[in-house]
Amino acid sequence: MHLTVNGRPVAADPAGSATLLDLLRDTLALTGAKRACDRGECGACTVLVDGRPHYACLTLAHACAGRDVRTVEGLGTTAAPHPLQEAFAAEDAAQCGFCTPGQLMAAAALLAENPDPSEAEVVAAMSGNLCRCGTYPKIVRAVRRAATTLRERSNG
């Protein structure tokens, strides 16, 4: 099968039972998406498939043939972070950091659809991403900060 991962074409031959999370983590060594529950309960494996947020642990790898997958590694780097990544760092929106990649991808999907979300809209869009450290207040602030940055960037 062929798919695009973080903008690069990828050829892979996953087992029929392999999930997108297996493919990303075990075959492509992209460990940003986390395996925390492996049953669609926590959101730590959230990635974008054709721009929409998906739990990678519940998505079959083969269902992604021909599709465009984006993970936290494709969002930005420490040298050139995405505004969301910069905002998460600036607002201290990661404590242990384990759920953070999933939070970021859920937020990226939200901002692509809604560039100026209210607090309630952030809450509604991201309540499927658990954080046991309780970083939630700062996650909301970071998402809205990034939204402002992105809007300013597109207006400027």
Place this chain on the structure above:
Amino acid sequence: MADQPRRFVTTTVEVEGRTEQRVVEVPAFEPTPWGADAALTHVGARARRVDGLLKATGRPGYTTDLRRPNQAYAAFVRATVARGRVTAVDATAARALPGVLDVLVQADVPARTRLFFADVTYVGQPVAAVCATSQEVADAAAALVRVAVEPLPHAVTVEQALAGPPVRPRIENNLMGGAPELLERGDVAAALAAADVTVTREFTTPCALHSAMEPHAAVAEWDGDRLTVWESTQGIYRVRENVAKALGIPLADVRVICEAMGGGFGAKNYAGAHTYVAALFARRLGRAVACFVDRAGEQVDTGNRPSSWQKVTLGATRDGRLVAIDLEARIPLGVGGWEGGPGDIFHELYACPNVRTREHFVFVNTAAMAAFRAPGHAEGSVALELAMNALARELRLDPLELRRRNVATHDQKKNRPYTGNRLDECYEEGARRFGWGAAGHTVPGKPHLRRGVGVAAQIWSTGGGPPCYCTIRFNTDGTADVMAGSQDLGTGTRTILQQVAAEALGHSLAGVRAVIGDTAAAPYAGNSWGSMTVASLAPAVRMAAEEARRALLEAAAGLLNVAPGDLETRDGRVIVRDTDRGMSFGEVTAKLGNVMIQGHGSRGPNPQDAAIVTTGAQFAEVEVDVETGVVKVLRIVAVHDAGRIVNPTLAESQLEGGIIQGLGFALFEERRLDVRSGLPLNVGLHDYKIPTLADIPAIDAHFLDGADVRANHVGVRGIAEPAIIPTAPAIAGAVADALGVEVNDLPLTPWRVLGAIAR
């Protein structure tokens, strides 16, 4: 020689409410304390978390992300009955599965690993393990292992256990120690008899699960006789010791690494079955082996906050002075555990001459408890604080006023002063920020909603202590490595170390780098538990930095032809005082080449004649839907006195996190068991509810300004556990205030709330 000061002394060390006598090293020198007014640049600043951007870019480094060459994967076979005896393990089908490499049963493992007992004593107990080339195959193979178990009668409740035979081998009595743990000061019976007013209430708190996002995990790899273990842990040095002992190998042959870890909250303080299984398979197979506990195993078999039943009687004078506090408690520990019970806070939080606690710690056929953020205090505060509210109603006193009349002025358990305790200021500042006394009970136009407010307080020993070491060394470019055998659970250990080191060196924040999480790279630091890390580590880091700075100044003095005493350091430069002459650290170290500037710091003992505590008060406002029973927490105001705050942003993050965990404890979290079978019923994060973004109130997390220089020379105390202690009773008190009905059983699920309304 006769007058040489003693380098090693015996002192009292306190961890998670337990005290021990230990030999500790007295530091060679003690830096002058940084008082509350000290002019500090980095310490106290809102510096960014140094690895924040790494975490936001999907950093590798978590144990579960590790992919060693040729790494194999292990999975557990777990017991499905609560009590029984394994009579046979048949792994034939598992071994036949393509990709399966090995199987471990009891006969294959060293006794000291305590793996795979034939006596099954709880559901979820590991009875065998399988190793395969992939996690998927390992999991599939584990499901094919046939375990024959002869079932035996079990006991999963306190009542069953106290009436039945021992729930596990090697104990005669299910009551720990054969008797309740009794602690009394004064004469409670006489004081209650003489009290103007008494109230008695019963409370229950749920069994709560840590539910860290990263499960327990280890990767083990041997190089000849030498073992490297990557572990998601709160204590790299403790894991090293556990592994060496269990496998009977020298400590020098074991290296433990934890670069990043995805949460612990008390459940990751030791090596576990997963660690030993990874190490044993790795040795047998000659390849790296990962053992990552799956979510169901994580929720069943890696520790919990035990449930509690507590009966509290308070006696007071008519004007609201406590004269007696009495607690009777029953705690089902699981098949093992320790007496981290609710009793301690009853002896500590309020001034009261007569206090008695009787705690029954009972072994039952469920997985053993483990420390969980403020073990005991989080449960005890629910009962104590809700009983205080009941007393306030009885006395027709404002619950905040009742608390302020009973603030403890000294450590009554050991009859000594506090190094500092500004709880009364926390009440005052919290009430001001919250607007205590201003809120109403009704919501205009919404008769189905009722609002209420609650307050609760907290006390927790947070002195940290020895042993704890740090080494600082300058590199030839003037940057400095700050090396300590600590680890970062997500609290920001690296950032704090760098702030303290930069401060004491006179360096820039960018000029220092924390090296932690590797037993081969850094000297001993203790577990990150008991809210101890900063209070233990910061003084050692400061001392190491002062020693390194002294050496640097001596070297620079020669280069600048001045006396060392004429030099000072600022922002990475050595400067001749009152001039603009100077050299950057890099210029000094470049001249020295590989002559190394180093400093070594150790943590000295705490003062023995004073108690070091963090105190605080939290205020909650809730809205209860009386038709559905749903509780929504609207806002929390938290004010704590934790000495000097090294980084307010990180401290607030931890305080918010503790409050949110406390909210889960108050409203949703409860591991449920089927009493007939002993089976846990909610083993995933769907059925075991932890707070989500939608549950979060407005939180005002605030620390009083100050520095506790009587505690240590950095002036710091701990904050992590204090954060969770008052939240649940503040919320439960607010719900009772909203409804006008007491609710004394947590969590406050809709059906419980509706039940309370129906009464």
